[in-house]
Amino acid sequence: MSGVEVRSVKFSYGKEIVLENVTFEVNEGEILTILGPNGSGKTTLLKCLNRLLNPEGSVLIDSFDISKLSERDLAKLVGYVPQIHLPAFPYRVVDVVVSGRTPHLGLSMPTKKDYELAYNVLGKLSLSYLADRPYTQLSGGELRLILIARALIQQPKVLLLDEPTSHLDLKNRVFVLKILKEVAKEGIAIIMSEHDPNLASLFSDKVLLMYKGRIVSYGRVQDVLNRENIVKVYGVDVEIFENNGKRYIFPTIS
Amino acid sequence: MGFTRNFGKSLELLLHKICLILLPIILFILYLSIGKYAITLTSLPSVLFKDSIEHTILLNVRLPRAIEAMLFGACMGISGAALQTTLRNPLVSPYILGISSGAAFGAALSIALLGTGYFFLMQPSAILFALIAITITLSLSKFRGQFSPTSLVLAGIIVSALFSGLLSLVQILVEPEKTQTIVAWIIGRLYAVTWSDVVTSAPLAIVGIIGLLVFRWRVFALSMGDEEAKSLGVSVEKERILVILFASIATASVVSVTGIIGWVCLISPHITRFIVGSNPKDLLPASISIGASFMLIADLISRTIWIFEIPVGVITTLIGAPMFLYLMRRAMHEWG
Numbered sequence: 001m002s003g004v005e006v007r008s009v010k011f012s013y014g015k016e017i018v019l020e021n022v023t024f025e026v027n028e029g030e031i032l033t034i035l036g037p038n039g040s041g042k043t044t045l046l047k048c049l050n051r052l053l054n055p056e057g058s059v060l061i062d063s064f065d066i067s068k069l070s071e072r073d074l075a076k077l078v079g080y081v082p083q084i085h086l087p088a089f090p091y092r093v094v095d096v097v098v099s100g101r102t103p104h105l106g107l108s109m110p111t112k113k114d115y116e117l118a119y120n121v122l123g124k125l126s127l128s129y130l131a132d133r134p135y136t137q138l139s140g141g142e143l144r145l146i147l148i149a150r151a152l153i154q155q156p157k158v159l160l161l162d163e164p165t166s167h168l169d170l171k172n173r174v175f176v177l178k179i180l181k182e183v184a185k186e187g188i189a190i191i192m193s194e195h196d197p198n199l200a201s202l203f204s205d206k207v208l209l210m211y212k213g214r215i216v217s218y219g220r221v222q223d224v225l226n227r228e229n230i231v232k233v234y235g236v237d238v239e240i241f242e243n244n245g246k247r248y249i250f251p252t253i254s
Numbered sequence: 255m256g257f258t259r260n261f262g263k264s265l266e267l268l269l270h271k272i273c274l275i276l277l278p279i280i281l282f283i284l285y286l287s288i289g290k291y292a293i294t295l296t297s298l299p300s301v302l303f304k305d306s307i308e309h310t311i312l313l314n315v316r317l318p319r320a321i322e323a324m325l326f327g328a329c330m331g332i333s334g335a336a337l338q339t340t341l342r343n344p345l346v347s348p349y350i351l352g353i354s355s356g357a358a359f360g361a362a363l364s365i366a367l368l369g370t371g372y373f374f375l376m377q378p379s380a381i382l383f384a385l386i387a388i389t390i391t392l393s394l395s396k397f398r399g400q401f402s403p404t405s406l407v408l409a410g411i412i413v414s415a416l417f418s419g420l421l422s423l424v425q426i427l428v429e430p431e432k433t434q435t436i437v438a439w440i441i442g443r444l445y446a447v448t449w450s451d452v453v454t455s456a457p458l459a460i461v462g463i464i465g466l467l468v469f470r471w472r473v474f475a476l477s478m479g480d481e482e483a484k485s486l487g488v489s490v491e492k493e494r495i496l497v498i499l500f501a502s503i504a505t506a507s508v509v510s511v512t513g514i515i516g517w518v519c520l521i522s523p524h525i526t527r528f529i530v531g532s533n534p535k536d537l538l539p540a541s542i543s544i545g546a547s548f549m550l551i552a553d554l555i556s557r558t559i560w561i562f563e564i565p566v567g568v569i570t571t572l573i574g575a576p577m578f579l580y581l582m583r584r585a586m587h588e589w590g
Contacts (some may be wrong), residue, residue: 052481075487088342088477089532102475103487109471109535132263154486223469 002062003027003189004049004158009057011048019213025191026206028157031180034193035199035225036210037234038149042193043083046160049191050078062157065130069157075103079151083162085143090134093127093146094118101152114153121149125179141172148176152183161181161192165199176201197225201247209233221247270530274543278324281550284331285320286312288554301395314449322447322455323553323566324546326508326515331522331545332538333501336466337524339477339534340497344465344585345407347520348505352413354514356380357389357506359417361434366428377454380510384502387413392498442515442567444553455511462504466538469497473534508545515549515567522548 004026019041026032027152035044047084048055051066059066061077069077079100097118098110105114122128125145130138135146144164151159164180165173173196181203184190196198200207200221207224209217211233217224225247230238241248279544287293291311293301301308334347348354360383364376370547397404421440466473475488476497483490507517521536522545529544530536549566550572556566 047481050485052484071484071489072487075485078485080482080485082482085482086479088479089339089344091532095533095535096478099475099478099486102471104541105471107468107472191431 002157003030004191005058005060005063006049007058007060008156009045009048009055009059010173011044011053011055017043017213019048022057022215024039024206024208024215024218026158026191028187028189029184030205031184031190031192031203032206032208034191034208034210035195035197035200035203035233036193036216040210040233041213042210043162044213046080046162046191046193049158049160050074050080052080071181072103072106075154077157078156079156079159081144081147081151081159081161081164085147087136090136091136092131093133093138094122096135096146097149099120100153103154117153118149121152125149135149136223141168141176144172144176145179145195148179156188158189158191161190163193164196165194165196197249198247201249225249265542267536270540274529274540275548278543278546278550281547281554282320282324285550285554286316288558289316290558295566308505318449319444319447319553320550321364321452322508322511323444323495323549325452325456325459326444326512327518327522327545327547327549328463328542329455329504329508329545330519331526331541331543331548332463332466333504334519334545335523335526335534335537335541336473336497337501339473339532339537340494341406342477342479344524345520346410347523348501349514349516349519350407350412351410352387352391353384353416353418353502353505354509355414355421357384357509358440358514359383359387359421360506361439361510362421362424365432365436365439366424367430374454377458377507377510381458381503381506383417384506384509385499387417388498388502390416439513441565442570443565444512444515445557445563445565447511451468451511455507458486458507459504462500462502462507463542465500466497466504469500470534470538473497473538477534515570517570517578518545518548518552521570521574521578522576524585528581528584 001170006022006024009019009022010017022045024032029227034045036042042055047053049059054067064077066074084223094115098114101110101114101117119131122131127142127145128225130142130146135143138146148164161180164176168176177199180192182189204221206219207221209224216233217229227238227240230236230249237252238249239252276388281297285300287295287298291308293308293312301312337348337351338344338346340573357380358381361376363383364379368375391406391409391413394412395404395405417464427434428436472493475483476490476494478486480490523541525548526541526544528536530540550571553566556569557563
């Protein structure tokens with residue numbers, strides 16, 4: 001199949017089991033959001049999907065077992081947007097974006113074509129005005145978008161994002177998620193972690209709810225984000241409203 | 255608008271390129287001409303083919319010395335730039351990481367054990383100990399799989415101190431005449447450079463330089479941090495070691511001939527950054543030119559400023575230290 005298949009993934013740091021019995025799949029064009037409290041294994045799971053960590057079990061991307069791919073071939077299939085990026089030098093924004101071409105370049109230098117791709121992606125994200133700026137001077141939201149742009153010109157089949165909306169204001173959150181929705185439409189499978197169940201329900205095709213390294217519930221938003229599951233995972237009571245087929249979740253404070 | 259901006263940009267880049275190519279060439283010609291025996295620029299070609307004192311000075315003294323100076327500067331410039339970028343740390347240099355102390359010890363050890371009859375073994379020994387030193391530095395500074403910038407510098411200082419200590423020990427333990435050879439060798443100098451020195455150091459220096467040039471886009475990806483580099487398809491551990499290996503080979507091969515000449519490796523990348531920016535795609539080739547030019551100027555000063563020659567290491571330090579301070583303060587604004 002085209003997309004991602006994760007089967008019985010297990011991962012432990014020494015004796016401490018961080019992920020167990022994780023099984024799910026994401027088709028091309030779908031957005032899967034991983035929800036769960038801090039420390040529930042969201043980041044670890046994402047890192048198992050592009051071999052930053054090596055889990056037991058299997059991860060198939062477009063039916064290829066990722067443990068059998070070279071680093072370079074894997075990077076052509078999977079793009080990764082980290083939660084935090086610490087710049088080391090004041091590189092130009094466009095150069096940072098072009099670094100996404102690395103798996104296609106090998107030892108050769110990027111050409112005009114690669115730079116055109118970068119300018120195009122920046123244009124799509126309405127960020128062309130940033131192209132020549134040092135990326136050390138960007139705001140948090142701009143930096144996040146630049147990292148997404150870099151992952152996009154990698155031209156992957158799967159895009160992994162670790163809390164792409166963290167530390168962003170409401171406008172930027174929605175902007176990032178809208179962009180991801182468009183990216184998915186182009187046939188890319190997106191897997192991301194998120195803290196806000198409302199944003200997750202607005203933008204996801206599927207939700208995966210995690211607690212202590214295990215899947216509590218997985219499937220369509222309506223089936224997963226119910227009161228019982230949320231109380232179980234977050235330990236917080238919530239009220240849930242429905243409007244136009246969308247689900248709105250609010251914590252109750254007594 | 256996009257077109258004019260891009261055009262202006264590429265014109266500027268072209269001018270940079272031309273200047274960076276011409277600068278060391280012009281300095282090279284000036285270097286050959288200036289000195290106790292001044293050879294005017296116009297008479298340079300004729301002196302080259304006429305048997306005279308000037309001919310001997312030009313061909314057997316100034317020419318090899320100029321080439322070695324450029325080679326040294328080029329190796330130091332590109333190695334410094336590559337290591338700073340790969341290890342994500344602008345304070346790093348082959349010297350600070352202990353590569354040069356290791357090389358110095360290796361060279362001294364070969365003089366001590368084998369005597370001056372085996373000069374050809376000095377270079378391999380220097381390279382070997384340069385690699386041992388950098389290995390110790392890197393393993394000391396690795397913390398949770400990452401090279402923390404602070405621990406890297408601290409580990410480098412410790413390793414440098416360790417090998418400097420061992421070097422002193424070697425000097426004390428060997429016969430006096432060998433000590434003299436070692437001491438004369440350690441003080442960074444170019445005055446005794448001969449063609450055979452150039453021939454010994456050039457091949458491996460060039461291997462190191464070419465290796466780093468070929469890897470310069472990988473160096474860029476590596477500077478994104480380990481996890482991101484990996485997700486960009488880089489075999490992080492392997493490729494970082496290769497980059498360090500090339501830098502160590504380049505450094506050790508020139509240090510084994512010239513001794514320790516400080517600051518070039520730290521200052522050249524920083525000067526270069528202000529001209530072409532931080533991207534290793536441009537930074538690495540440009541730092542070859544800036545490093546070579548810096549050394550030509552420094553050595554020109556060292557042999558002309560006083561009635562007798564002042565070792566070039568003294569000059570590079572006197573220029574390098576205050577310059578570094580200035581550049582760092584300026585960079586602070588940009589890096590925040």
